[in-house]
Amino acid sequence: xxxxxxxxxxxxxxxxxxxxxxxxxxxxxxxxxxxxxxxxxxxxxxxxxxxxxxxxxxxxxxxxxxxxxxxxxxxxxxxxxxxxxxxxxxxxxxxxxxxxxxxxxxxxxxxxxxxxxxxxxxxxxxxxxxxxxxxxxxxxxxxxxxxxxxxxxxxxxxxxxxxxxxxxxxxxxxxxxxxxxxxxxxxxxxxxxxxxxxxxxxxxxxxxxxxxxxxxxxxxxxxxxxxxxxxxxxxxxxxxxxxxxxxxxxxxxxxxxxxxxxxxxxxxxxxxxxxxxxxxxxxxxxxxxxxxxxxxxxxxxxxxxxxxxxxxxxxxxxxxxxxxxxxxxxxxxxxxxxxxxxxxxxxxxxxxxxxxxxxxxxxxxxxxxxxxxxxxxxxxxxxxxxxxxxxxxxxxxxxxxxxxxxxxxxxxxxxxxxx
Amino acid sequence: xxxxxxxxxxxxxxxxxxxxxxxxxxxxxxxxxxxxxxxxxxxxxxxxxxxxxxxxxxxxxxxxxxxxxxxxxxxxxxxxxxxxxxxxxxxxxxxxxxxxxxxxxxxxxxxxxxxxxxxxxxxxxxxxxxxxxxxxxxxxxxxxxxxxxxxxxxxxxxxxxxxxxxxxxxxxxxxxxxxxxxxxxxxxxxxxxxxxxxxxxxxxxxxxxxxxxxxxxxxxxxxxxxxxxxxxxxxxxxxxxxxxxxxxx
Numbered sequence: 001x002x003x004x005x006x007x008x009x010x011x012x013x014x015x016x017x018x019x020x021x022x023x024x025x026x027x028x029x030x031x032x033x034x035x036x037x038x039x040x041x042x043x044x045x046x047x048x049x050x051x052x053x054x055x056x057x058x059x060x061x062x063x064x065x066x067x068x069x070x071x072x073x074x075x076x077x078x079x080x081x082x083x084x085x086x087x088x089x090x091x092x093x094x095x096x097x098x099x100x101x102x103x104x105x106x107x108x109x110x111x112x113x114x115x116x117x118x119x120x121x122x123x124x125x126x127x128x129x130x131x132x133x134x135x136x137x138x139x140x141x142x143x144x145x146x147x148x149x150x151x152x153x154x155x156x157x158x159x160x161x162x163x164x165x166x167x168x169x170x171x172x173x174x175x176x177x178x179x180x181x182x183x184x185x186x187x188x189x190x191x192x193x194x195x196x197x198x199x200x201x202x203x204x205x206x207x208x209x210x211x212x213x214x215x216x217x218x219x220x221x222x223x224x225x226x227x228x229x230x231x232x233x234x235x236x237x238x239x240x241x242x243x244x245x246x247x248x249x250x251x252x253x254x255x256x257x258x259x260x261x262x263x264x265x266x267x268x269x270x271x272x273x274x275x276x277x278x279x280x281x282x283x284x285x286x287x288x289x290x291x292x293x294x295x296x297x298x299x300x301x302x303x304x305x306x307x308x309x310x311x312x313x314x315x316x317x318x319x320x321x322x323x324x325x326x327x328x329x330x331x332x333x334x335x336x337x338x339x340x341x342x343x344x345x346x347x348x349x350x351x352x353x354x355x356x357x358x359x360x361x362x363x364x365x366x367x368x369x370x371x372x373x374x375x376x377x378x379x380x381x382x383x384x385x386x387x388x389x390x391x392x393x394x395x396x397x398x399x400x401x402x403x404x405x406x407x408x409x410x411x412x413x414x415x416x417x418x419x
Numbered sequence: 420x421x422x423x424x425x426x427x428x429x430x431x432x433x434x435x436x437x438x439x440x441x442x443x444x445x446x447x448x449x450x451x452x453x454x455x456x457x458x459x460x461x462x463x464x465x466x467x468x469x470x471x472x473x474x475x476x477x478x479x480x481x482x483x484x485x486x487x488x489x490x491x492x493x494x495x496x497x498x499x500x501x502x503x504x505x506x507x508x509x510x511x512x513x514x515x516x517x518x519x520x521x522x523x524x525x526x527x528x529x530x531x532x533x534x535x536x537x538x539x540x541x542x543x544x545x546x547x548x549x550x551x552x553x554x555x556x557x558x559x560x561x562x563x564x565x566x567x568x569x570x571x572x573x574x575x576x577x578x579x580x581x582x583x584x585x586x587x588x589x590x591x592x593x594x595x596x597x598x599x600x601x602x603x604x605x606x607x608x609x610x611x612x613x614x615x616x617x618x619x620x621x622x623x624x625x626x627x628x629x630x631x632x633x634x635x636x637x638x639x640x641x642x643x644x645x646x647x648x649x650x651x652x653x654x655x656x657x658x659x660x661x662x663x664x665x666x667x668x
Contacts, residue, residue, distance in 0.1 A: 002540040006529075013528030318523050324485065325520070326594070327513020327541035329506055414485035415518065415606075416476045 341399020545598025
């Protein structure tokens with residue numbers, strides 16, 4: 001190991017440029033690992049948004065669109081499905097449970113979901129985790145509302161606070177249902193899913209605020225008072241989507257076919273898992289692009305090291321000649337330069353890894369609160385370890401280029417230095 | 420004993436013996452160094468006067484085993500260097516030859532002691548000799564530096580780049596003598612020194628060579644020093660390649 005200790009001392013002697021090189025490798029490694037970790041976690045939290053639901057039923061349309069509006073609260077349904085269809089599906093002998101969903105209203109940018117008590121009982125996320133209440137209870141009164149964790153924390157709501165829903169996604173004065181305010185009766189525990197960003201009310205509540213709004217805006221004098229609405233028949237005529245749980249998963253395709261072939265109106269039933277992965281393959285393109293870019297950043301970092309070591313060689317021909325004079329073989333010179341690249345790479349990778357974890361430690365609460373992305377700081381995965389291994393191996397291999405050049409130079413120079 | 424050894428002065432065994440040697444940079448190039456015969460006896464202090472262009476660096480490279488001649492025989496310590504492979508020649512140099520350059524002898528990122536003990540990293544034989552003499556390579560380095568008046572704590576701690584040129588050359592001499600190599604080659608070691616310092620340096624070198632039993636081959640273009648040596652050779656006179664050029668010219 002005498003050569004490695006020489007390499008080490010030589011690096012210490014050039015510590016400023018060496019630190020710059022190590023730092024650029026470290027940054028590129030941190031970026032690559034960070035992107036990879038983010039990718040992994042978003043993919044996981046993406047797949048965690050819904051579980052335990054066997055089918056999602058909506059009006060005939062694209063599968064991805066149905067998934068987006070029913071689960072991710074993104075975009076809008078192009079059509080509704082009738083209450084009769086809902087009941088027919090709920091009565092199907094293979095169906096164990098159903099959750100009706102009615103979307104279309106909002107509260108200060110957060111979507112409002114009209115549903116019933118079955119939602120709190122059957123909705124599952126992550127590994128079949130049920131929703132739980134941080135405070136309060138499910139809605140029982142017509143004008144009760146249950147808030148997702150983020151809605152409550154971002155808007156500062158507490159139990160008992162009144163909230164006013166707005167018609168459609170935009171919260172403008174003339175479209176507010178301000179004649180029928182709701183009251184917060186429950187706040188859900190954080191899930192890391194779109195549920196956190198949802199205001200939940202009963203289907204009847206949705207009906208009540210829309211009596212007289214059939215044209216899309218309040219018809220003057222036709223909207224009954226909040227109390228009068230209670231006396232009306234508030235069975236909805238149509239809903240947006242249904243979550244369906246089956247008695248046995250074996251029946252999935254049978255029920256899906258039943259829905260898709262439903263005579264009375266055109267419907268679509270999707271398998272959430274399959275559609276999630278279909279959606280992911282769309283998003284995955286962007287994710288892959290990000291990964292490719294950060295891979296290239298690592299390549300650039302290693303090339304920076306290559307340049308730094310190569311340019312140092314000419315200044316060090318004298319050093320090589322001295323080493324040769326005391327008996328070093330050209331092979332030793334090769335090992336010296338290669339050892340330096342190896343040390344640079346290893347330190348760069350180690351520093352990058354540390355840097356990323358320090359950053360994650362700082363950024364974790366911010367990411368969680370602002371973007372709902374929860375990133376676990378844990379031991380590196382096997383994939384990450386193999387990534388780091390590949391970077392180390394590439395760095396050491398790239399080191400063979402200047403090492404070979406130093407080898408040739410020291411063969412040609414011998415004990416004299418012609419510069 | 421080889422027949423050539425008989426020609427060496429004082430009938431001591433030859434440490435260097437060159438016969439009918441010729442060297443060219445490449446197979447089609449002209450001969451840059453041709454020597455019919457050259458012997459150096461063990462313990463001798465030889466001055467080779469070699470201005471630039473006389474084939475000086477080529478001769479030194481051949482003696483140090485960095486290059487090998489296309490023709491002829493070069494023996495150092497009875498070993499046919501021209502028959503050794505390059506790796507064996509590197510080993511041979513590590514074990515048996517100390518080398519002092521004209522200047523910039525020291526590796527800037529190593530301390531003075533590390534510089535002096537450097538040969539022990541590449542040669543077990545020299546390491547063992549150093550240990551045999553002083554107990555450890557570092558002790559031997561201190562002993563040699565002491566002889567050269569360099570073993571002061573203040574100097575030892577200084578980065579070697581901050582030493583004066585004369586001090587650097589003395590450290591280089593200590594390194595070349597580390598582990599008592601049989602042959603010490605000095606390539607214009609005094610040309611960077613002040614004139615009045617040159618003779619003192621050469622005398623120091625003589626003393627140390629005598630003590631460790633090393634043979635000294637000293638190359639310089641500075642004739643003022645030649646009277647201090649046992650013998651002087653003008654490279655221009657023995658290099659047949661140069662003579663051929665002169666005749667052609």
